[in-house]
Amino acid sequence: MQKIRFLGEDLIGKIAAGEVVENPASVVKELIENAIDAHASEIRIEVEEGGKKKITVSDNGSGMSAEDARIAWQRHTTSKISSADDLFAIKTLGFRGEALASIAAVSKLTILTRDSESETGIELHIENGKIVSERVCGMNAGTTIVVSQLFYNTPARLKHLKSERVELLRIVDVVVRYAIAMPQIRFTLSTEHGNVFTKNPDSDERAGLIPVIGLEGAKSLIKMGWKDGRVEISGYISKPEIQKSTSDYIYLYVNRRWFYSKNIVNAIRDACGESLMKGKYPIAIIFISVPFEDVDVNVHPAKTEVRFVDERSIINSIAGAVRAAFARHREHEAILREVHEKGAQQTLAVESTGTAAQPAVVKEAITAYAASHPAGIVEEKTKVKIRVIGQALNSYIIGEISQTSEAFSGKPFQEASPPEKPSGKNSLGVREGAESHLVIVDQHAACERIAYEALRNFEKVVKQELIVPLVVELTPKEAKTLEEYRELLASLGFEIEDFGLRTFTVRSVPSVASMIATKELFIEMLDSLGEGKAQDAEEKIEHVLKTIACKSAIKSGEPLSVEKMYEILNALYKCKLPFNCPHGRPTVLKYQKKDLDRMFLR
Numbered sequence: 307m308q309k310i311r312f313l314g315e316d317l318i319g320k321i322a323a324g325e326v327v328e329n330p331a332s333v334v335k336e337l338i339e340n341a342i343d344a345h346a347s348e349i350r351i352e353v354e355e356g357g358k359k360k361i362t363v364s365d366n367g368s369g370m371s372a373e374d375a376r377i378a379w380q381r382h383t384t385s386k387i388s389s390a391d392d393l394f395a396i397k398t399l400g401f402r403g404e405a406l407a408s409i410a411a412v413s414k415l416t417i418l419t420r421d422s423e424s425e426t427g428i429e430l431h432i433e434n435g436k437i438v439s440e441r442v443c444g445m446n447a448g449t450t451i452v453v454s455q456l457f458y459n460t461p462a463r464l465k466h467l468k469s470e471r472v473e474l475l476r477i478v479d480v481v482v483r484y485a486i487a488m489p490q491i492r493f494t495l496s497t498e499h500g501n502v503f504t505k506n507p508d509s510d511e512r513a514g515l516i517p518v519i520g521l522e523g524a525k526s527l528i529k530m531g532w533k534d535g536r537v538e539i540s541g542y543i544s545k546p547e548i549q550k551s552t553s554d555y556i557y558l559y560v561n562r563r564w565f566y567s568k569n570i571v572n573a574i575r576d577a578c579g580e581s582l583m584k585g586k587y588p589i590a591i592i593f594i595s596v597p598f599e600d601v602d603v604n605v606h607p608a609k610t611e612v613r614f615v616d617e618r619s620i621i622n623s624i625a626g627a628v629r630a631a632f633a634r635h636r637e638h639e640a641i642l643r644e645v646h647e648k649g650a651q652q653t654l655a656v657e658s659t660g661t662a663a664q665p666a667v668v669k670e671a672i673t674a675y676a677a678s679h680p681a682g683i684v685e686e687k688t689k690v691k692i693r694v695i696g697q698a699l700n701s702y703i704i705g706e707i708s709q710t711s712e713a714f715s716g717k718p719f720q721e722a723s724p725p726e727k728p729s730g731k732n733s734l735g736v737r738e739g740a741e742s743h744l745v746i747v748d749q750h751a752a753c754e755r756i757a758y759e760a761l762r763n764f765e766k767v768v769k770q771e772l773i774v775p776l777v778v779e780l781t782p783k784e785a786k787t788l789e790e791y792r793e794l795l796a797s798l799g800f801e802i803e804d805f806g807l808r809t810f811t812v813r814s815v816p817s818v819a820s821m822i823a824t825k826e827l828f829i830e831m832l833d834s835l836g837e838g839k840a841q842d843a844e845e846k847i848e849h850v851l852k853t854i855a856c857k858s859a860i861k862s863g864e865p866l867s868v869e870k871m872y873e874i875l876n877a878l879y880k881c882k883l884p885f886n887c888p889h890g891r892p893t894v895l896k897y898q899k900k901d902l903d904r905m906f907l908r
């Protein structure tokens with residue numbers, strides 16, 4: 307065993323900093339919190355190279371005296387609490403007295419500050435745990451903190467930073483999070499290239515949300531309000547038809563402090579009830595107000611989780627608020643519908659509802675696939691005959707398949723086509739030695755498999771130019787995901803151009819996934835990509851292929867024509883691994899006659 311020794315101050319500082327400062331966005335978070343605690347009504351954030359080179363946060367808050375400024379950046383110094391009792395009723399965002407110290411330990415820090423009592427301000431430069439220079443300066447009351455060369459003395463951390471754009475988007479996310487919480491404060495975020503976003507205090511509450519959740523998202527919000535004993539809930543929830551693939555759009559605040567809680571996210575989903583599909587989430591902005599002593603905010607190093615004294619009552623109140631908001635919304639919709647129906651009764655009689663055109667995707671997937679895969683790809687020496695019996699429950703294709711492993715002449719796979727007319731023939735006329743099955747095919751899983759294998763053939767993927775390019779407005783998280791997967795998507799046929807920081811134009815898509823050429827599906831695809839935990843390049847490719855395959859596949863519940871079913875089964879049986887979808891779930895259930903006999907106890 308090594309001998310135990312005391313760590314040096316410098317090392318202690320860097321270890322502590324590791325918990326608080328993970329990237330430029332965490333610096334921005336701490337500095338914004340300090341400005342809010344100083345009662346600023348305006349906070350300006352400027353970053354260079356995604357915050358890696360320089361972060362400047364200026365506020366017009368209370369400022370500090372020269373004396374206070376000289377100690378504010380040291381460890382365990384705070385003006386916000388003074389006794390253990392205070393710790394259990396925290397009213398400020400900061401309280402630990404370690405944020406500035408942590409930032410100072412891993413960067414070059416400048417503090418410029420002046421309180422309203424002082425004639426002049428003070429400018430301090432801090433490096434390697436000490437003040438290296440100090441001077442008097444003229445300035446308005448308030449504070450400006452400049453953080454330069456983040457992680458210059460911790461190369462391991464520096465290495466883990468992402469591209470400038472990704473780091474910037476993380477910062478945007480943080481600023482927006484606080485801008486939602488503090489509508490009375492003016493926030494400005496800019497980079498060396500110009501203004502990114504300004505949130506004015508007097509703007510309409512919902513309009514202010516557009517930079518975070520996009521115009522469509524903001525338009526979809528229903529207002530909530532609820533009070534139950536000590537708990538008050540306000541905020542917004544999206545209309546039932548909005549279905550997001552991630553919980554990223556659920557913003558939780560307690561006493562205007564942002565936090566995350568899996569339990570509450572689950573409770574919100576439960577309260578949405580059946581309107582929400584499996585694995586989907588709504589958009590929600592939830593402000594919880596409780597007495598300060600009812601919540602412990604000192605449970606997480608970066609203060610992103612909290613503990614409620616009575617979590618059950620919080621969850622019940624949120625569920626109540628969500629249900630009440632939906633009930634009001636339904637009532638409202640019903641009234642609108644009634645008005646609309648009365649007006650539309652006559653036109654309805656002549657308007658043909660028609661069947662919606664089948665998405666072209668599977669046809670294209672199959673054609674592209676067939677074109678790029680010579681028939682020999684099917685297990686050699688296997689001959690497949692297919693007969694479609696029909697579709698069941700709008701989700702499953704029932705058919706009869708016969709596979710012969712005997713030697714044969716000619717093509718191993720014979721394209722089956724629907725009979726011209728029902729012929730009355732009800733079997734495949736299978737020869738002795740052939741293995742014949744009744745099959746139940748999951749139409750969605752099968753299409754996923756077909757699209758996935760077509761896409762795997764990268765260089766042969768055909769791209770489809772869009773006549774009208776899609777213009778998509780993304781949230782910071784989606785834009786971050788897009789950035790991460792951009793090259794891969796490009797190699798698959800997605801031509802994407804920048805059109806502003808978080809607006810992009812999509813000019814082409816892979817033709818096997820032409821169904822993704824709608825804003826909603828494109829964004830859904832990004833959301834699913836963002837959820838993945840892919841580590842290396844190979845996992846990423848897999849993740850992208852599976853996601854595109856899933857989003858472009860025919861959904862379960864969709865009626866199919868006989869031709870379509872033949873197309874799907876033909877293409878499926880040409881796949882290398884026809885019997886599982888890319889996620890590993892089965893595509894086909896097979897029953898031989900003897901299996902059925904056994905089930906019927908014959």
Ligand SMILES: Nc1ncnc2c1ncn2[C@@H]1O[C@H](COP(=O)(O)OP(=O)(O)OP(=O)(O)O)[C@@H](O)[C@H]1O
Pocket residue numbers: 336339340341344365367368369370378379383384385386399400401402403404405406407448449
């Ligand atoms: N922008 C600011 N305006 C006025 N005072 C500030 C500002 N930033 C920091 N301070 C002062 O410096 C002190 C130390 O700040 P620091 O962020 O390190 O700790 P904290 O906010 O008290 O706690 P935490 O570590 O939880 O953030 C604060 O308590 C506050 O008094």
Ligand SMILES: [Mg+2]
Pocket residue numbers: 336339340399400401405406
């Ligand atoms: Mg602080």
